[in-house]
Amino acid sequence: MSADPRGYYRILGVTTRASQEQIKQAFRSLAKALHPDLNRGQDTTAAFQAVNEAYSVLSDPAQRAAYDQTGSPEPAPQARSANAGAPPMSQPVYEVEPYTCVDCGCVSPRLRHIKYTQVVSYLVGSYKSNIWGVFCEACASKRLTKASLITGAFGWMSVPGLFYSAHALGRNLTGGQQENLINLEICTRQAVYYLMRGERSNARIAATDARAFAGGVNEGWWNDNEKRRARELIPIIEKVMSQV
Numbered sequence: 001m002s003a004d005p006r007g008y009y010r011i012l013g014v015t016t017r018a019s020q021e022q023i024k025q026a027f028r029s030l031a032k033a034l035h036p037d038l039n040r041g042q043d044t045t046a047a048f049q050a051v052n053e054a055y056s057v058l059s060d061p062a063q064r065a066a067y068d069q070t071g072s073p074e075p076a077p078q079a080r081s082a083n084a085g086a087p088p089m090s091q092p093v094y095e096v097e098p099y100t101c102v103d104c105g106c107v108s109p110r111l112r113h114i115k116y117t118q119v120v121s122y123l124v125g126s127y128k129s130n131i132w133g134v135f136c137e138a139c140a141s142k143r144l145t146k147a148s149l150i151t152g153a154f155g156w157m158s159v160p161g162l163f164y165s166a167h168a169l170g171r172n173l174t175g176g177q178q179e180n181l182i183n184l185e186i187c188t189r190q191a192v193y194y195l196m197r198g199e200r201s202n203a204r205i206a207a208t209d210a211r212a213f214a215g216g217v218n219e220g221w222w223n224d225n226e227k228r229r230a231r232e233l234i235p236i237i238e239k240v241m242s243q244v
């Protein structure tokens, strides 16, 4: 009999003598590589299922031992009775890396990609800077307050500054410029991350926001690529909603 009849080790890219830790690491990097965000326009579902199946067997010592001996993950009858009373085998989980706040590093269901403008004026001109990143609510409001204070205090001291400041203040006060698709990506990923961790209320918060960002998908200001990506994400959001 082949040492790897169903190709589980080959699928994960490890040897039949790999440690549990090596198997886990191989699974993690494959799960990341097959993530839909990195594979736009390609269907990686089948590949992911194969990886998931291989991992579900090899990550469980009893199933792995049975597979190594018989080529099937089913424990032999005597092994099964020896395991009676053991806790049920854990299900493999699709591990999703959450987005984190660039300022404080926290993981939150309410992270947003925010772009805002800050204007500092000199006697003969003004300097306008665009700042963007993924922020939690607290850090976003600190950033926006600071930008608006700097702009409010120094932005009006020259004629170009006068023009830029009015525009920048208006944008900052409405929450900066938020790009819906980027925020849809962020909220969807946070929703899946929290669902996988069993944190349903956080999953619901993120999925509800994701739904709102996806709401305008049929409007003219979404281009075709954006619409396609949004339509890939919407079923994921609905799936999360149905489980929270």
Ligand SMILES: [Zn+2]
Residues within 6 Å of the ligand: 101, 102, 103, 104, 105, 106, 135, 136, 137, 138, 139, 140
């Ligand atoms: Zn933060």
